[in-house]
Amino acid sequence: MLLGIIPFALVLGSQATQKGFSFIEVHLFTGLNFAGGSEFAILELWTNPPIITFLVNSRHLLMGASLVPYLRHLPNKQVFPALFFMCDESWAVALEDAQKRQAQTGINHAFNLSFYTGLCFALYLMWVGFTALGGAIGPILGDASRFGFDMAFPAVFLVLLRGMWKSLHAARPGLVSLVTAALAYLYLPQGWHVPIGAVAGIASAY
Structure with a gap:
């Protein structure tokens, strides 16, 4: 899954550079708005970024709500930072892990915060790092989608869906x-x- 992130992170970084983003702005763009779907949508329709971000990221309301039964035992000071780093991949893997633990142990609060933190940390570093790399080499790559990198995005989600079926x-x-x-x-x-x-x-x- 981590390797699957690399191609479309490079594509996003390259596209951001072509839209006029500086290297620092690419870092801030992906680091402060950790949500690949809205980032791609914003680049395509730059006229009103806040509204597009809200619409595309509205799925996080449902994703967060689905984790509530597994997070009730944790204090808010741990829950809120954890949810900031929630993305589609970390949500899907963490939810599946919590459901498996609950089925095996019978414990309602089976969410493993350490597992989730490690997962999010790895995903965040890969995403921010490789979008920055894509931004740096964007002028050299040109249109990175011509290499087929954009197919990695749906491929990762198909793998996640298969695992949750x-x-x-x-x-x-x-x-x-x-x-x-x-x-x-x-x-x-x-x-x-x-x-x-x-x-x-x-x-x-x-």
């Missing part, structure tokens, strides 16, 4: 969310497909 019935909210988000992406302004897909998934779960 339990059954068709359990996957129903995700499938509903996927179809709804795809339709919204085709017919609505950019960014709206994320919250619309999320709401549709929640509605189908109930």
Whole structure:
């Protein structure tokens, strides 16, 4: 998974440089907004970055909510920093780990903060480091997507989805969310497909 991050981190850094970002700005861009999806969306539609960031990152509201049952035993001073470093990959792996631990031990609060911290630390360093590298060598690479690096992004998510697959019935909210988000992406302004897909998934779960 860590290796899979490298290609699209390089692509993002390269694209940011082509948009006029300085080397320091690339660092701040990825370090302070640790969320690959919104970063790519912002670069594509720079006219209103805060709104695009909120729309695309609205999925984090649901991701964080799904972790609440496993975080209740932790103080807020540990939970809030942990959630700042939450990304799609760390959320998926940590949630699966907590569910496995709960099934094995029967303990409700099975979230392993040390495991999660190590995972986030590695992901954060890889992401910020290689986007910075992409920014540094962007003028040399040119359009990095011509190397097929952009395919790493969906490939990583397909691997995560495969690991979380339990059954068709359990996957129903995700499938509903996927179809709804795809339709919204085709017919609505950019960014709206994320919250619309999320709401549709929640509605189908109930």
